[in-house]
Amino acid sequence: MPESPRPPQDDHGSWTRRQFLAAGGVVATGALAGCSGLPGTGPRTLDTVVHENSEDELSWDFPGQSDAESIGYVEIRRKPQFDSEGSIPSLWFTFNASIDPSSSYKLDQFTATFATPNTYFDQHGQLTYLVSPPTRSDSFNTYYQRAWGGTTHRQFVMDMDDIGLDGTIQFPFVIRDPQALPSTLQCSFSVQATESGTFGETVTASGSGTFEFG
Numbered sequence: 001m002p003e004s005p006r007p008p009q010d011d012h013g014s015w016t017r018r019q020f021l022a023a024g025g026v027v028a029t030g031a032l033a034g035c036s037g038l039p040g041t042g043p044r045t046l047d048t049v050v051h052e053n054s055e056d057e058l059s060w061d062f063p064g065q066s067d068a069e070s071i072g073y074v075e076i077r078r079k080p081q082f083d084s085e086g087s088i089p090s091l092w093f094t095f096n097a098s099i100d101p102s103s104s105y106k107l108d109q110f111t112a113t114f115a116t117p118n119t120y121f122d123q124h125g126q127l128t129y130l131v132s133p134p135t136r137s138d139s140f141n142t143y144y145q146r147a148w149g150g151t152t153h154r155q156f157v158m159d160m161d162d163i164g165l166d167g168t169i170q171f172p173f174v175i176r177d178p179q180a181l182p183s184t185l186q187c188s189f190s191v192q193a194t195e196s197g198t199f200g201e202t203v204t205a206s207g208s209g210t211f212e213f214g
Contacts, residue, residue, distance in 0.1 A: 043192060043202040046071065055213045058187060062205035071203065072099040072107070074189045078213045079172075088128075090176045091213075095158075097191055098168040104200065105193040107169065109161035112189045113145075114173075117210075120182045121153045127182065129156040131173040139163075183214020 049064030051073060059075035079092040097110045116127050133140045139162045144154040158171065175181065188208035195201050 043204045046203050046205040048205050048207040050207075050209065051075075053209065053212075058209055058211040060189070060205075060207040060209075062191075062207075069103065070100050071103050071105050071193060072097070072191070072205075074098070074110075074112075074191060074205075074207070076112075076185075076187055076211055078211075088176045088178050089181050090174050091181055093173050093175070095171040095173060096168055097189075099166040099193055101166045103166070104196045105203070106166050106196065107163045108192040108194050108202070109159070109163060110169075110189065110191040111157065111159040112171075113155045113157050113187065114175075115153065115155040115186045116182045117184055117186065118153060120184075124177060124179050124182075126154055127156075128176040129173060130176065131158055131171055133160070133171060181214075183212065185211045185213075187211050 046062045047064035048060045048062045051059040051061045053059075055078070057075060057077045059073055059077075061073045062071055073096075075094075075096040075098070077094050077096070079094060095112055097107060097112075099105050099107045114129065116124075120127075129142075131142055140158070140160045142156070142158045145157055146154065158173075160169075163169070175185075186208075187210070188206070190204065190206040192202060192204045195203075
């Protein structure tokens with residue numbers, strides 16, 4: 001497969017790999033289309049590796065092997081915004097799912113979940129989540145589901161299928177609470193991508209972690 005036309009560079013005013021993917025890829029504003037792989041075969045599961053875990057970003061690359069060709073990444077990033085005029089304290093984030101345009105894969109679907117730690121829930125209850133999808137689509141859904149351990153603690157879930165795009169899909173989202181905002185979020189994701197062509201394979205990747213941004 002061809003190399004990316006603009007190679008990764010350092011942090012001194014030049015392009016990083018992720019900046020290239022986000023700028024060179026297709027942000028999801030066009031028509032959506034389904035993908036199909038080789039009939040009768042199941043998807044191949046890729047390893048993931050944490051790319052960054054800081055107060056600004058929690059992200060994963062897949063596949064995780066250092067000598068493997070990159071297919072994509074998932075990133076949750078905090079945005080330095082605060083609504084000083086709003087009556088409810090809020091924090092802004094973006095969720096990015098990206099498939100390298102230089103690969104032959106296209107993103108089929110993804111699921112992302114977010115939840116506060118149990119200690120926050122015990123003190124403050126449920127958190128409010130607001131999300132803005134980048135395109136109108138009947139396949140985009142948001143909902144709550146019961147979190148780990150069978151408690152009444154909820155996870156916020158957003159998922160989308162029938163995507164059929166490479167590049168970066170970006171979802172801005174906001175958390176709000178009138179009493180106190182959390183300093184961490186428990187996050188997880190799963191993605192599926194399909195290689196182009198009649199005999200293209202389907203791959204999946206997933207990961208989870210705690211985003212400590214406070």
